[in-house]
Amino acid sequence: MNVIAREAEHLLPVYAQMDLEPIRAEGPWIHTADGRKILDFYGGHAVAALGYGHPRLVETLNRQAQLLMFQSNAVALEVRARAAQRLAEFAPAGLTHAFFVNSGAEANENALRMACKATGRARVVALEHGFHGRTAAAAAVTWGAEKWYGFPQRPFEVVFVSREDPDALRTAVDERTAAVILEPVQGVAGAYDVPLEVLKAARAACDAAGAWLISDEVQSGMGRSGYAFAIERAGVTPDILTMAKSLGGGFPVGALITRPEIAATQQVGDLGTTFGGGPLACAIVETVIDVIEREQLVQRVARLSQRIRETCIVGPVTAIQGAGFLLGLRTSRPARDINRELLARDIMAGGSADPHIVRLLPPYILDDSHVVQLATALKEIAA
Ligand SMILES: Cc1ncc(COP(=O)(O)O)c(C=O)c1O
Numbered sequence: 001m002n003v004i005a006r007e008a009e010h011l012l013p014v015y016a017q018m019d020l021e022p023i024r025a026e027g028p029w030i031h032t033a034d035g036r037k038i039l040d041f042y043g044g045h046a047v048a049a050l051g052y053g054h055p056r057l058v059e060t061l062n063r064q065a066q067l068l069m070f071q072s073n074a075v076a077l078e079v080r081a082r083a084a085q086r087l088a089e090f091a092p093a094g095l096t097h098a099f100f101v102n103s104g105a106e107a108n109e110n111a112l113r114m115a116c117k118a119t120g121r122a123r124v125v126a127l128e129h130g131f132h133g134r135t136a137a138a139a140a141v142t143w144g145a146e147k148w149y150g151f152p153q154r155p156f157e158v159v160f161v162s163r164e165d166p167d168a169l170r171t172a173v174d175e176r177t178a179a180v181i182l183e184p185v186q187g188v189a190g191a192y193d194v195p196l197e198v199l200k201a202a203r204a205a206c207d208a209a210g211a212w213l214i215s216d217e218v219q220s221g222m223g224r225s226g227y228a229f230a231i232e233r234a235g236v237t238p239d240i241l242t243m244a245k246s247l248g249g250g251f252p253v254g255a256l257i258t259r260p261e262i263a264a265t266q267q268v269g270d271l272g273t274t275f276g277g278g279p280l281a282c283a284i285v286e287t288v289i290d291v292i293e294r295e296q297l298v299q300r301v302a303r304l305s306q307r308i309r310e311t312c313i314v315g316p317v318t319a320i321q322g323a324g325f326l327l328g329l330r331t332s333r334p335a336r337d338i339n340r341e342l343l344a345r346d347i348m349a350g351g352s353a354d355p356h357i358v359r360l361l362p363p364y365i366l367d368d369s370h371v372v373q374l375a376t377a378l379k380e381i382a383a
Contacts, residue, residue, distance in 0.1 A: 003033070018343070025052035028363050028370060030348065038343070039373055041362040042350040046187065046219050046326070049246035049288065049297075051363035056291050057249055057284065064283035073277050083282035086289045087257060090228055094237050097263030100255050100277035100285075104218030104244035105133025107254040108181065110271055111240040112137040112156075114258075115179035115212040118265060122156045125172045125180045125211075127163040127198075129353065131188035132181060132216050141181050143189075144353070163194050166201030173205035179212040179239075180205065184230035187219030190357030191322030199234035212239040218254070219326060222246035223292050223364060226302035226324030233323070246364075249288045253281035297364040301325045307371045308360070315378040317358075325364060328357040332383050345377040 003021045021033040028051050030038045040048065050057055064079070071077060084098045101107050116122060126132070126141040139145045140154040156178070161168040163186065173180060180202045186192040206213040215238035220230035224246055227233055231241070239262060244254035254276075275281075292298060301324045308327060309320050316338050319330040331338045335351050335358045342349050342358075350359040362370075 018348075020343070027051045027053070028366055036346060038346045038348050039370055040348050041342075041360045041374060042348045043325075043361045043363050044250070045350070046224065046245045046361035047248070048250055048363050049222060049224070050249045050291055051365040052250075054249065054291065054365070056287050057251075060283050060287040061251070061280065064280050068279045070275075070278050070280070072274055073272070077277075077279055077282065079279050079286070080277050080282045083285040086286050087255060090222075090289050090293075091241060091257045092229055092232055092237050094259060095241055095257045096260045098255050098257045099271055100253065100281065101244075101273050102252050102275050102281075103133070103254045104216075104242065105135040105138040105254075106273070106276070107218065107242035107244055107256045108132045108138040108141075108214070108216055109135050111214045111242050111256050112141070112179060112181065114240065114262070114266075114271075115214065116156055117270075118262070119178040119211065121176055121178035121211070123159060123176045123178060124156055125159045125161060125169070125177055127182045127186070127194065128160050129163055129186055129189040129192065130181070130183055130216070131186070131353075132183075133218070163192065163198060166195075166197045169198060169201045170205050173202075173209045173211055175209055177206075177209050177211040179214050181214040181216055183216045183218075183220060184233065185220040185225055185323050185326050187326060187359070187361075188353055190352035190354035191326050191328030191359055193321060193323050196234040199231060199236050203234075203236045203238075206239070214238060215241045217241055218244045219361075220323070222288070223298040223301055224324050224326050224361070226298065226305055228298060230323060230326075247288060248281065248284050251281060251284040253285060255285070292364070295365070300366075301364050304366055304368070304371055307368060308374070311371060311375040312378055314375060315381040316383050317378055321357075322360075325360065325362050325366075327360040328352065328354070329360065329378075331356050331358055338381060341381045342377055345380065347374060347377050 132138040215231040221243040240258045316331045317329045321328045352359045
């Protein structure tokens with residue numbers, strides 16, 4: 001029986017799965033049960049920022065597991081203090097206080113809760129085509145969630161506006177608005193880079209209305225955009241920035257980070273989590289940031305992203321959008337077919353909500369030879 005059938009015996013059948021079985025991985029390479037070696041341009045949904053088996057991450061996990069595997073937020077931990085300090089230093093200037101959680105949706109859920117509570121308002125403005133997660137509040141601001149939302153009602157009123165039109169934002173945000181939430185580069189939508197004027201308009205509209213700007217960088221953050229965080233491209237500082245995925249390099253961890261003035265309003269009991277901020281996750285966060293900085297991976301992402309843009313508009317690829325290692329290859333034929341043909345050439349890429357976008361979310365540790373391999377494979381595929 002193959003592994004897909006084995007899973008189906010005792011797991012809910014909620015995922016469309018690729019026809020391969022990874023058994024181990026190192027660097028950007030995934031080895032499968034049938035002996036294939038696949039170059040990973042998908043990073044497990046943008047998670048494997050440092051590739052697989054990075055010696056520093058493995059060493060950190062081993063060391064921290066032996067030292068102290070878990071303690072909750074009921075006690076202060078040196079490793080948690082260090083992780084928060086590193087994150088504050090890595091984050092845009094002015095964002096100084098973090099709250100650790102376990103996933104991207106949980107980070108957004110808490111950011112939205114904080115905004116509604118602090119402003120006393122019950123309306124959130126979100127961008128069309130945005131994705132923010134599957135929990136009650138995060139899914140409420142996710143475009144198209146009607147299809148799968150599931151809950152009888154949303155926790156607040158949601159207004160969706162065009163992702164292209166700064167004026168639409170200016171009009172939508174008023175004294176009833178608690179927050180604007182947006183992804184500066186929309187991931188699930190197909191690596192769509194929201195125009196900088198829209199990001200600037202969001203900041204200005206929030207300032208004018210006394211609303212909060214929440215930058216969801218669960219996918220675009222932690223260096224993936226070729227900047228530490230994608231919103232920095234617009235010179236805009238959000239009130240809250242959320243992150244997950246690459247933050248843990250494969251270990252489940254999410255976080256939000258905010259301004260000191262907001263942090264000062266938070267009181268004991270306002271937020272909480274059992275696992276968030278555990279010592280394993282915090283040790284990993286500290287190491288991920290340390291590796292990104294020491295190995296100059298943000299610069300590497302920016303340079304190799306440019307190489308992809310220069311060399312990969314070939315074969316079925318007609319244009320490239322996105323930023324850094326969150327790229328969308330626009331394809332003349334359905335992306336699903338291109339991905340199948342890439343996989344036949346031992347390259348894994350991803351899809352998106354746009355049926356003509358192949359999404360690339362590779363590990364930051366790629367080198368030029370991997371980009372050549374991608375370009376060569378694309379050239380072989382019919383336009
Ligand atoms: C931009 C964005 N926000 C939030 C989420 C939800 O994150 P998680 O699946 O960790 O809850 C995702 C996941 O793809 C995402 O891309």
